[in-house]
Amino acid sequence: MTAPKDPAQNIAQSPTHLVHLEQRKQSGARLYSPTAGRNKGPIAQALAQHLPPNARVLEIASGTGEHGVAVCAARRDIIWMPSEIDTESRRSITDWASETNGQMHMPLALDMQNPDWPLDGSKTVLKADAIYNANMLHIAPIEAASGLAQGAARVLGEAGMLILYGPFLFAEKSAQSNLDFNERLKARNVLWGVRELELVKDIFAESSLALRETLAMPANNHCLIFTRRS
Numbered sequence: 390m391t392a393p394k395d396p397a398q399n400i401a402q403s404p405t406h407l408v409h410l411e412q413r414k415q416s417g418a419r420l421y422s423p424t425a426g427r428n429k430g431p432i433a434q435a436l437a438q439h440l441p442p443n444a445r446v447l448e449i450a451s452g453t454g455e456h457g458v459a460v461c462a463a464r465r466d467i468i469w470m471p472s473e474i475d476t477e478s479r480r481s482i483t484d485w486a487s488e489t490n491g492q493m494h495m496p497l498a499l500d501m502q503n504p505d506w507p508l509d510g511s512k513t514v515l516k517a518d519a520i521y522n523a524n525m526l527h528i529a530p531i532e533a534a535s536g537l538a539q540g541a542a543r544v545l546g547e548a549g550m551l552i553l554y555g556p557f558l559f560a561e562k563s564a565q566s567n568l569d570f571n572e573r574l575k576a577r578n579v580l581w582g583v584r585e586l587e588l589v590k591d592i593f594a595e596s597s598l599a600l601r602e603t604l605a606m607p608a609n610n611h612c613l614i615f616t617r618r619s
């Protein structure tokens with residue numbers, strides 16, 4: 390008799406944080422995420438329409454690196470600066486970056502639970518026109534969201550924008566699939582969970598970032614576009 394499939398076998402977790410919830414395929418250093426394979430097209434289309442000309446985009450929690458490659462292909466004028474806390478994923482991003490003719494830089498190692506990122510002593514070492522983060526908020530403690538907001542305020546210029554992609558809860562209008570996903574996440578770790586839009590808005594408002602646009606994406610995901618509150 391075959392043993393029942395253990396759902397935990399799909400979880401890759403470093404000693405400090407969760408890396409992914411699915412089985413990624415691998416060829417050399419290059420990783421393929423089944424989810425990123427499905428959502429990178431719609432994400433690239435949405436970002437291509439909203440990023441300013443010649444934008445320098447900092448990606449937080451780049452995972453395999455596939456989103457960055459897709460956005461670079463859709464917008465040849467931009468520079469993409471990926472970042473990833475996980476070493477194996479950074480190797481994958483470096484490999485994917487070789488396809489982009491220098492548009493995509495080597496990945497930085499940034500941890501959103503370090504509230505001081507990207508400070509080097511008292512100096513901010515990174516500047517970007519846009520920050521993009523997908524699918525991290527629900528599989529990290531809420532401090533990662535606050536850390537992202539605080540660092541974004543240091544990295545972005547006055548006209549900067551921040552784009553979050555992923556599942557979110559919309560109070561009583563939440564999609565059932567996201568409510569179910571929230572339950573599954575919380576059963577694994579009480580600190581995880583699909584975040585309520587109002588909570589996300591409050592966290593980013595504390596760093597003077599205001600929600601300007603909400604884009605509905607496939608499979609009950611959304612892109613949230615924040616800009617500096619004037």
Ligand SMILES: C[S@@+](CC[C@H](N)C(=O)[O-])C[C@H]1O[C@@H](n2cnc3c(N)ncnc32)[C@H](O)[C@@H]1O
Nearest residue numbers: 406408425450451452500501502523524525529
């Ligand atoms: C589900 S994956 C999403 C990867 C990619 N953005 C995508 O959508 O395909 C979650 C990512 O969050 C990263 N992550 C988890 N905790 C983090 C933290 N504290 N700081 C930065 N990244 C973190 C993981 O390493 C992983 O790359």
